Amino acid sequence: MKEIKIGxxxxxxxxxxxxxxxxxxxxxxxNKTGIKISIKKVADTNQEVKNKLKLDDKIFTTNAEEIxxxxxxxxxxxxxxxxNPAKKYIIEGMKEGKHIVTANKALLSQYWEEIFSLANKYxxxxxxxxxxxxxxxxxxxxxxxxxxxxxxxxxxxxxxxxNFILTKMEEEGYEFKQALEIAQKLGFAxxxxxxxxxxxxxxxxxxxxxxxxxxxxxxxxxIYYEGISNIDLTDILYVNNLGYKIKLLxxxxxxxxxxxxxxxxxxxxxxxxxxxxxxxxxxxxxxVEGDAVGVQIYYGKGAGSLPTASAxxxxxxxxxxxxxxxxxxxxxxxxxxxxxxxxxxxxxxxCRYYLRFKTVDKPGVLAxxxxxxxxxxxxxxxxxxxxxxxxxxxxxxxTHLALENDIINSLKLIxxxxxxxxxxxxxxxxxxx
Numbered sequence: 001m002k003e004i005k006i007g008x009x010x011x012x013x014x015x016x017x018x019x020x021x022x023x024x025x026x027x028x029x030x031n032k033t034g035i036k037i038s039i040k041k042v043a044d045t046n047q048e049v050k051n052k053l054k055l056d057d058k059i060f061t062t063n064a065e066e067i068x069x070x071x072x073x074x075x076x077x078x079x080x081x082x083x084n085p086a087k088k089y090i091i092e093g094m095k096e097g098k099h100i101v102t103a104n105k106a107l108l109s110q111y112w113e114e115i116f117s118l119a120n121k122y123x124x125x126x127x128x129x130x131x132x133x134x135x136x137x138x139x140x141x142x143x144x145x146x147x148x149x150x151x152x153x154x155x156x157x158x159x160x161x162x163n164f165i166l167t168k169m170e171e172e173g174y175e176f177k178q179a180l181e182i183a184q185k186l187g188f189a190x191x192x193x194x195x196x197x198x199x200x201x202x203x204x205x206x207x208x209x210x211x212x213x214x215x216x217x218x219x220x221x222x223i224y225y226e227g228i229s230n231i232d233l234t235d236i237l238y239v240n241n242l243g244y245k246i247k248l249l250x251x252x253x254x255x256x257x258x259x260x261x262x263x264x265x266x267x268x269x270x271x272x273x274x275x276x277x278x279x280x281x282x283x284x285x286x287x288v289e290g291d292a293v294g295v296q297i298y299y300g301k302g303a304g305s306l307p308t309a310s311a312x313x314x315x316x317x318x319x320x321x322x323x324x325x326x327x328x329x330x331x332x333x334x335x336x337x338x339x340x341x342x343x344x345x346x347x348x349x350x351c352r353y354y355l356r357f358k359t360v361d362k363p364g365v366l367a368x369x370x371x372x373x374x375x376x377x378x379x380x381x382x383x384x385x386x387x388x389x390x391x392x393x394x395x396x397x398x399t400h401l402a403l404e405n406d407i408i409n410s411l412k413l414i415x416x417x418x419x420x421x422x423x424x425x426x427x428x429x430x431x432x433x
Contacts (some may be wrong), residue, residue: 003032004320007041007067007098009089010080011049014103015042018077018312019053029313037313037319041067041156068092075319077312078102087111094122098179099323101315103130103308109207111221125322127315132205133158133284135307136300137314138388142288144210149290155430158205160230160282160302161189161196162248167280170236170245176229182194188282198227199265204252210252210263213288216341217254218263224346226266235356235427238384238396244269244354245277248429260342262349269354269429287433295433347405352366352381352429355397355407357414358422365419366395376410378402392421 008015022029030036042055043064048292049059061067067076068089076093078100086107090100100119102108108115108131119126129139133156142151157163161183163188168179179196180212181187195201203225211218228248239246249268254261257286270277275297279285284302295340333385358367379400395408411424 001030001036002320002324003036003038004074004316004323005038005040005071005072006075006077006316007043007070008039008077008221009043009067009081010063010078011042011044011046011053012079013305014052014308014312015044015077015079016049017309019091021306021309021313025313029317030392033317035317035319037316037320040073042072043067057418062087063394065092068096068098071218073098074100074323075101075316078104079312081106083110087115090115090126091118094118095125096313099125099319101127101130101312101319101336103128103312105131105201105204105208109204112207112211112220114216125319127312127319128208130308130311132208133298133300134160134284134302134304135310136284136286136296136298136302137311138209138286138288139212139315140318141296141298142209144317146288146290146293146296147212149292151254152289154206154209154213154251154286154288154299156186156202156206156209156250156286157247157276157279157284158202158250158286158302159188159196159248160284161193162199162202163284164188164281164282165197166228166231166236166246166248169231169233170240171280173256175233176231197228197229199225199248201432202248202265206250206252206263206265209250209286210261213252214254214261214341216261218261218341219343222263222343224266228267230425231267231427232425234394235354235425238356238394239354239427242382242384242396242398244271244429247276247279249276249430251430255344257379258344260344262344262350264346267427269427271431274430280307284313347403347408349404350401351404352401352431353378353407354427354429355399355411356425357395357397357420358392358424359395359417360419360421361393362419363393368417368419369395369397369414372413373410374397375404376413378406404428411413 017389043061076098165179168174203223206219250265252263276285382398384396
């Protein structure tokens with residue numbers, strides 16, 4: 001039996017899951033692969049981890065440097081998250097001859113080129129399946145199963161927290177703040193949920209997926225992201241009545257005509273016929289379209305101790321096989337700056353839009369709004385106005401394909417009308433599958 005020795009830095013929710021999964025299924029892994037995975041060191045600043053995981057003094061340490069310096073360790077599993085000191089540990093680990101497995105999407109997305117440049121320099125592998133969609137094998141699918149395809153588009157529900165919140169709002173009638181509080185009580189949302197609810201987490205994951213899919217260096221700073229904190233229950237109900245649903249969607253697609261890429265994260269209205277509309281609660285769903293396979297859907301738990309640990313163990317075994325069979329380790333394409341794909345600015349995208357205005361209920365209002373939209377090249381496909389018996393009423397419109405810059409300019413003018421009583425809202429629509 002061939003043995004691979006690992007050192008684990010960070011034994012929180014996911015790290016504990018990795019330890020427990022290896023203990024539980026080590027026999028299954030060995031029978032399938034002929035590899036014995038041995039945990040030689042576990043580092044965590046929390047001393048309670050030692051007793052919780054029943055680790056002896058030889059294995060547990062509060063000093064991560066011990067793992068980096070431990071000569072026998074083949075693979076370092078970094079699960080502390082954040083930028084520092086995680087980046088330092090990963091770089092030092094590669095310098096000391098160790099391969100890396102990580103779930104750190106923030107680090108990879110922001111330092112993609114640097115990290116993989118060093119991996120090539122030191123001839124080391126980096127496994128990062130768990131950085132996107134937890135236990136859903138989307139990275140392996142894009143890098144291996146779909147390698148013969150030109151990837152045309154990716155639509156992803158990549159954040160379970162926001163999907164849980166939107167599900168609560170839609171199905172149980174909660175407003176955003178109420179749904180967020182429930183998510184926090186159940187452990188789906190952090191005490192500070194900013195990264196999740198403002199779209200940052202999804203943008204990190206989209207950078208990784210799009211860089212792989214398009215074989216390019218996608219600059220995270222150029223990815224537009226917008227969260228769900230401004231989504232009202234009112235809009236969810238209107239959208240549902242029109243045969244659509246609202247999801248926080250990560251979108252990456254190639255514009256063949258212009259030779260640029262769209263990479264954006266924002267609340268998106270999709271038709272109920274789109275398979276992603278049925279992804280509920282804390283689950284993730286990813287739609288990938290390739291020129292050979294067409295549309296494929298990936299679905300599963302995007303977070304949690306054991307689902308994420310499953311992806312970590314998959315990377316450990318994959319790297320172990322390459323080590324033990326003496327395969328070429330320099331298997332990554334380096335996404336250099338000169339291979340960088342130009343990203344279209346959000347103001348230059350074209351899609352359909354949902355518009356909601358709150359106006360005085362009197363004749364001529366609809367004509368004033370429609371006139372401004374028309375002057376800015378925006379064509380209306382449908383209008384919904386319900387009788388409320390109130391002096392101020394909502395007007396909902398769906399547009400045909402329009403340029404975002406034209407939408408923004410129109411709403412600025414419309415909001416200056418004396419008949420408009422609140423700032424107008426818009427949500428982008430993606431009709432295609």
